[in-house]
Amino acid sequence: MATEYDLIIVNGVVVTESETNEYDIAVKDEKVAKVAPRGELRDAKAARTIDAEGGYVMPGGVDAHVHLDEPPLFGKGSTADNYETGSRSAVCGGTTTMVTFAPQKKTEDSLLDTLRDTHTRAKDTCYIDYSFHVIVGNPSPNALSEFKTLREEGISSLKIYMTYEALQLHDGQILDVLLEARNQQITTMIHAENGQVIDWMTAQLEKRKLFAPKYHGPSHPPMAEIEATHRAICLSEFMDTPILIVHVSTPSSAAQIKSAQDRGLPIYAETCPQYLFLTKKDLDQPGFEGAKCVCSPPPRESEADCDAIWTGLENGTFTVLSSDHCPFRYNDNVTGKQTCITDEYPQGHFKYIPNGCPGIETRLALTLSADRLNVQKFVEVTSSNPAKLYGLWPRKGALVEGESDADINIWYPPGKMKEYTLTNEMLHHNVDYTPFEGRNVKQWPRYTILRGKLVWDKDGGGLLGEKGYGRFIKRGASALAGPRKQGEWELPL
Numbered sequence: 142m143a144t145e146y147d148l149i150i151v152n153g154v155v156v157t158e159s160e161t162n163e164y165d166i167a168v169k170d171e172k173v174a175k176v177a178p179r180g181e182l183r184d185a186k187a188a189r190t191i192d193a194e195g196g197y198v199m200p201g202g203v204d205a206h207v208h209l210d211e212p213p214l215f216g217k218g219s220t221a222d223n224y225e226t227g228s229r230s231a232v233c234g235g236t237t238t239m240v241t242f243a244p245q246k247k248t249e250d251s252l253l254d255t256l257r258d259t260h261t262r263a264k265d266t267c268y269i270d271y272s273f274h275v276i277v278g279n280p281s282p283n284a285l286s287e288f289k290t291l292r293e294e295g296i297s298s299l300k301i302y303m304t305y306e307a308l309q310l311h312d313g314q315i316l317d318v319l320l321e322a323r324n325q326q327i328t329t330m331i332h333a334e335n336g337q338v339i340d341w342m343t344a345q346l347e348k349r350k351l352f353a354p355k356y357h358g359p360s361h362p363p364m365a366e367i368e369a370t371h372r373a374i375c376l377s378e379f380m381d382t383p384i385l386i387v388h389v390s391t392p393s394s395a396a397q398i399k400s401a402q403d404r405g406l407p408i409y410a411e412t413c414p415q416y417l418f419l420t421k422k423d424l425d426q427p428g429f430e431g432a433k434c435v436c437s438p439p440p441r442e443s444e445a446d447c448d449a450i451w452t453g454l455e456n457g458t459f460t461v462l463s464s465d466h467c468p469f470r471y472n473d474n475v476t477g478k479q480t481c482i483t484d485e486y487p488q489g490h491f492k493y494i495p496n497g498c499p500g501i502e503t504r505l506a507l508t509l510s511a512d513r514l515n516v517q518k519f520v521e522v523t524s525s526n527p528a529k530l531y532g533l534w535p536r537k538g539a540l541v542e543g544e545s546d547a548d549i550n551i552w553y554p555p556g557k558m559k560e561y562t563l564t565n566e567m568l569h570h571n572v573d574y575t576p577f578e579g580r581n582v583k584q585w586p587r588y589t590i591l592r593g594k595l596v597w598d599k600d601g602g603g604l605l606g607e608k609g610y611g612r613f614i615k616r617g618a619s620a621l622a623g624p625r626k627q628g629e630w631e632l633p634l
């Protein structure tokens with residue numbers, strides 16, 4: 142007799158952002174075909190059955206902030222992971238969809254050329270499904286005119302920067318971008334740090350000959366983020382269009398975001414594991430070691446800051462928890478962290494350290510192992526909300542019969558996984574360190590399924606997926622960040 146289903150997952154505790162229940166799941170033709178009360182599929186025929194043994198069964202992770210195969214933009218080096226190694230690392234940590242960046246430089250006039258180039262880099266090399274946000278480095282009239290085509294090409298979000306010489310936009314340019322994004326229902330992500338404050342603080346530190354990695358922290362003071370967050374909210378309110386403030390690190394920025402949300406403004410926010418697990422201490426390591434944790438914004442002062450960021454996840458201030466995987470090798474003076482070690486600065490100079498940390502593989506396991514978020518909230522911020530926010534839902538981030546791709550993580554049942562200490566050797570990226578070395582891990586995806594195919598089996602061969610199985614996914618408008626009002630923006634007179 143022909144099999145009815147390709148795969149059945151039995152004895153799991155299914156967790157979505159809206160419920161936790163004992164369900165079995167049947168998969169057919171890459172899709173979730175049935176979600177039924179436990180035992181109801183017992184007579185169904187399937188090519189394969191996986192016994193979840195009481196472990197959590199969740200939608201696969203959606204990581205909506207990932208840098209792969211990028212040129213130098215954030216300091217001197219270029220990213221260590223390409224689409225192959227980055228997506229390989231992702232799948233081994235339970236992430237089944239990623240949204241990476243297609244960066245337009247200031248010297249370039251077209252976003253469509255950037256998009257084409259990024260497609261070429263990703264094509265046939267990904268282990269997981271993917272899409273791109275465009276980074277708008279030059280909002281020229283031509284680039285703005287291309288927003289409409291971007292939407293047609295399935296790109297419904299972009300990122301802009303309020304800092305970095307190579308990318309920083311001034312407020313008039315930000316308004317240009319927000320206006321056109323509003324017209325085309327594109328969600329604008331904003332890196333909110335005041336570039337001039339950072340430059341000024343950097344000059345103060347240089348005058349005092351303070352170059353060590355730990356001075357990256359004071360060169361990016363909380364005030365630079367707080368001021369830029371406030372300005373971004375004001376610009377968004379003025380333009381009456383949604384924004385998403387990326388990688389928020391300070392409690393005061395989170396408080397401003399919450400108060401804007403409480404006023405009904407469409408302000409969304411993201412945080413990252415760096416701001417939950419790392420502090421200033423991690424930047425203040427012997428020798429050059431602190432460079433491993435140089436990212437922007439930097440890890441903040443104390444555990445109390447991390448605690449406030451966890452609270453922001455719990456109370457809904459943060460819509461999404463992304464990795465901001467921005468990988469640079471440590472022992473590498475050509476493209477990595479040590480490019481800043483030169484004849485002029487034999488110990489290195491913090492301002493040239495490429496900004497970014499790897500984390501695409503550790504995001505889910507570290508966050509779940511921390512036991513801070515309830516499991517539905519965990520699914521919401523790591524999978525469902527990124528899918529909703531960026532126009533992928535319910536195809537991704539959900540387990541809806543007939544609609545969702547069968548992207549599924551099955552976690553270890555209680556007591557089945559031995560706790561261990563994370564080391565970089567366990568990971569699958571092309572980076573020679575993890576900023577989370579030595580952290581305690583109590584959970585890891587045991588099985589990961591992508592469009593019905595078993596791509597990760599931790600105890601049965603590890604990586605089973607294949608390079609090139611990942612597909613580009615065209616995205617629609619955001620299901621969360623819709624326009625507040627329909628119609629043209631009206632000049633306030």
Ligand code: DUC
Pocket residue numbers: 208215332387388436437438465467496497
């Ligand atoms: N911003 C990012 O989004 N990623 C890495 C560096 C940065 O500043």
Ligand code: ZN
Pocket residue numbers: 332387388437
């Ligand atoms: Zn950024």
Ligand code: ZN
Pocket residue numbers: 206207208465466467
């Ligand atoms: Zn980033």
